[in-house]
Amino acid sequence: MSKTSVRKLMERSSFLYVHDDDDFTRKDYYRVCGFHLQIGVRPLSKLGFGTTIWAAALALCQYFETEGIRFSDKKVIELGAGTGILSILVALLGGDVTITDQPALLRQIERNVSFNIPSNFEPYVKVRALSWGRDHMLFPSDYDYILGADIMYFYRCLPLIVETLLHLSNEKTIIYFASSMWYNKKAISENYHILSHYFETEIVCRYEVKDVNIYKMVRKIPTPGDVLNL
Template identity: 45%
Template sequence: MQAQPEKKHSSTCDSKEDSNKLESRYQFCGNALRITRDFSNNLGISAIIWESGLVLCRYFEQEKISFSGKKVIELGSGTGIVGILAILLGGDVTLTDQPVVLNQIEFNVTSNIPVSIIQRSKVSDLRWGKNEDQFPTDYDFILGSDIVYSPHDFPSLIKTLQHLSNQNTIIYISSKMRETMGAIDFHEKLLPQHFNSELVHRNEEKEINVYKVTKKAREQPSA
């Protein structure tokens, strides 16, 4: 499957300031999202709505992807926009990040998910390479947007992906292809050592790629 170019989309953004918080509004897959970034807790890059996340949301919209009845985990959720959309598209979703970010994610989940389906959401502390063994290995989907930016963390990220996935798991990773931050080496050299990786979408203007990734089958020992 060849990567599909970016199409026009229905998302819009209308931001307003409220003290130390900034709310941005988007629309994906017929769902209006209100995403708040909390600048009062020194969240740094976790208080940014990254273009890679928006591109992944648009990809779900364009491809009419459904997570209905599927078990999903999002890595490095940040504001939670991708995981929240996955819940609204039917998934049972665990949104994860470092402990300091969880309140921001929980606020956005509560603001966007109807009470009738809030039980399909969970917000959890997940630090790559440290506590992934506290999570199961039977996810149907793993989602990540702009999680490939620090070569120092690549081994831990690979270890986490290996633990969380099985041969039936579909992993979507949306990455800004920053050569200086190792994204090209990660996707072209490191990831293919452990996973099958297919470029399914590219935003030429933003230089963002979406990859569909699956775990390689273990080699059977020879008789």
């Protein structure tokens, strides 16, 4: 572990229950990087974990704010984006963003994009289906950044995520992942350990209150004889 800092995690500034909406039961509001984000959520939806905002997504938003990371002219893809909050912020910070998740989640992401992204930014925001280990070959390998928040908690997903990351990245790609360590800590730690065989991995920030780690990874240069063994 290299330089880390221990911080409190940002919280929503307000929320509003919504009625007569097929996609959302609540809107959560956040102030970050000078933007006022409104994100529709539907806790306990049958669509699964991606219909609420996880602490890891907030941690990455806050990390980009405190570190002053900007994404102007950078090509960015997010895996397992859920509500889309993280990519929406990155688009507002200038990124050319591809927001991905499983097909059932795309409608809520598109709606959250429409709540937050002005029409002149729309050409720089794409919402696409990407199931790890299945659709990744449909995407290019020249991303400047790959993002993932709270997607590392199952052992069974790890080979799919590794395969996807290896396809999407090159040696210049910076990967920022964040994980809520309280949720299946053993699997998460072991998954990052396996990722570290393929990527130089460091914890760059830790949000103690919510037990969230932020990881920065870059691809290791393969040496002759290296074998991908998933």
